[in-house]
Amino acid sequence: MRKITCNCEQTFTADLPDEVDLDQSPDTVQSINEGTFLSCICPACGAELHTDLETRVVWPSRSMKLVLVPELSRFAVLSGRYEAAEGYDLVVGYAELADRVTVYRDGLDPLAVEALKFHLVQKALESSPESAPIISFEGVDADSNLVFHVHGLRDSEIAVMKVPEKLYQTVYGSVTAKPDEEPHSLLRNGAYLSVQNLAFGGSDND
Numbered sequence: 020m021r022k023i024t025c026n027c028e029q030t031f032t033a034d035l036p037d038e039v040d041l042d043q044s045p046d047t048v049q050s051i052n053e054g055t056f057l058s059c060i061c062p063a064c065g066a067e068l069h070t071d072l073e074t075r076v077v078w079p080s081r082s083m084k085l086v087l088v089p090e091l092s093r094f095a096v097l098s099g100r101y102e103a104a105e106g107y108d109l110v111v112g113y114a115e116l117a118d119r120v121t122v123y124r125d126g127l128d129p130l131a132v133e134a135l136k137f138h139l140v141q142k143a144l145e146s147s148p149e150s151a152p153i154i155s156f157e158g159v160d161a162d163s164n165l166v167f168h169v170h171g172l173r174d175s176e177i178a179v180m181k182v183p184e185k186l187y188q189t190v191y192g193s194v195t196a197k198p199d200e201e202p203h204s205l206l207r208n209g210a211y212l213s214v215q216n217l218a219f220g221g222s223d224n225d
C-alpha cells in the first residue's frame with residue numbers, strides 16, 4: 020500500500036506495488052505500455068491518478084533491473100545526487116520507464132537506442148534549431164524499423180521517425196566496440212543511462 024495525495028488534497032492509500040517482477044507478472048509489460056501501471060482512482064473525487072512513485076521494476080530473464088524515479092527528482096538524478104540501489108539503472112518519470120521496458124521487450128540494447136536518439140536529436144535540431152526535442156522509443160514495426168516519436172518540434176505535434184534495423188545494428192556495433200568514445204560515453208551518468216544526460220549535462224553546461 021502506498022500513500023497518495025490527489026490534486027483535490029485527499030490523501031489515501033492505494034494498492035500499488037513498490038516492486039514488480041515482469042517474469043512473474045507478464046501482463047504488467049502491457050500495462051506499463053498502455054499507461055495504466057501505477058494508476059489509481061481517488062476515493063474522494065473519482066479522478067484517475069497516474070503516478071510515478073519510486074518503484075523497482077525487474078525482468079530477470081532479460082537482465083533488466085530498473086528503478087523508476089519520480090519526475091520531481093530529475094534534477095537530483097542529473098546532478099548525481101540520487102542514491103541508486105546497487106546494480107539498478109534509473110529511469111526518470113513514467114515515460115522513460117515505458118520506453119526502456121519496450122527496449123528490453125524488443126530485445127534491443129539500451130545504450131544503442133539512446134545513441135540513436137542522440138543522432139535523431141541532432142537531426143531535429145538541424146531543421147528546427149529553436150526546438151527542445153524529446154524522443155521516445157515506441158517499438159519495432161512490421162518492416163523491422165525502430166519507431167521513435169519526437170515531441171516538442173512544433174507545439175503539440177508528434178513527429179514519427181523510423182530507423183532501419185540495419186542502421187541500429189551499425190550503431191550497436193559502434194557503441195559496443197567503442198563504449199568509451201564520445202558521444203556514447205556521455206550517455207551514461209552513473210546509474211542513469213539517457214540521452215537526457217547530453218541534453219542537460221553537456222560539456223559547456225557545467
Ligand SMILES: [Zn+2]
Nearest residue numbers: 025027061064
Ligand atoms: Zn481527488
